[in-house]
Amino acid sequence: MIEPRRSAPAPAWPAAVELADAAAARAGVVTRSAVGAELGRVLARFEATWGAGRGPDRSMLQAIAHAGNTILVAVPAAEIGTDVSVLGATLGFLGWEKGLHLHSHMNAVDPSVRGRGIGVALKLRQRALCLERGIDEMRWTYDPLIRRNAHMNLVRLGAEVAAFRPDFYGRLDDRISGADRSDRFEVRWRLDSPRTRRALAGRPQPDWSSHGGLALVADFEQVRADAPAEAARLRERAHESFAALDAARLRPEVGATGDYVFTNDDPDREAS
Structure with a gap:
């Protein structure tokens, strides 16, 4: 045994x-x-x-x-x-x-x-x-264009984006993604960090300083189902924005409007 x-x-x-x-x-x-x-x-x-x-x-x-x-x-x-x-x-x-x-x-x-x-x-x-x-750490990936998942991961749980992974899984052809490119954010959840404790306690996020950003549509999955060409355009625009983050030493956060804000603030900072 x-x-x-x-x-x-x-x-x-x-x-x-x-x-x-x-x-x-x-x-x-x-x-x-x-x-x-x-x-x-x-x-x-x-x-x-x-x-x-x-x-x-x-x-x-x-x-x-x-x-x-x-x-x-x-x-x-x-x-x-x-x-x-x-x-x-x-x-x-x-x-x-x-x-x-x-x-x-x-x-x-x-x-x-x-x-x-x-x-x-x-x-x-x-x-x-x-x-x-x-x-003391968990990681996972999510589709960065799914607005509700961005909010759950970064705001509600307090995970943070560690990397952009272009076409991470290749073409999935599954019930959710279809033929869409599998671009993903990899997030790390530091399980007992100040950021995580803030999020899980329901305290407000800081007002992140902004060095650009990306607006998200309300329901990308619906756009992908109803208008694949428009979804592909949104995917390409996002891909270009996210691919430039590492070189600029920026990471995405979800701002007050529910869209991405690109920032270099300390991820553990509290709201003022």
């Missing part, structure tokens, strides 16, 4: 558990590790979101879970037992490029219950589990 080796929990861990519990309660769910037959339901949730064959198969999920990585589910708080509905699921695995971290790769929520905060509740459960195990 392999004996586990674990780092000491971070001091922020108990408060992180309370925060995750509270977020789940507000969303009307329980968030926890997937068990037994729920791995099949996790796979079904991923396939319902991205399409059949667009994620790991059942055996890969089993191996990832067995290795101790986070495969979490959000299930209705009112349901008990083993035959429960999986309303949301998330998958994360450890990485060590530029420091040990959890890479949170997939996060899917049933469309019928979106807007309840289930995605945030799953991220907060991942955060609590990381801090319990002495891991």
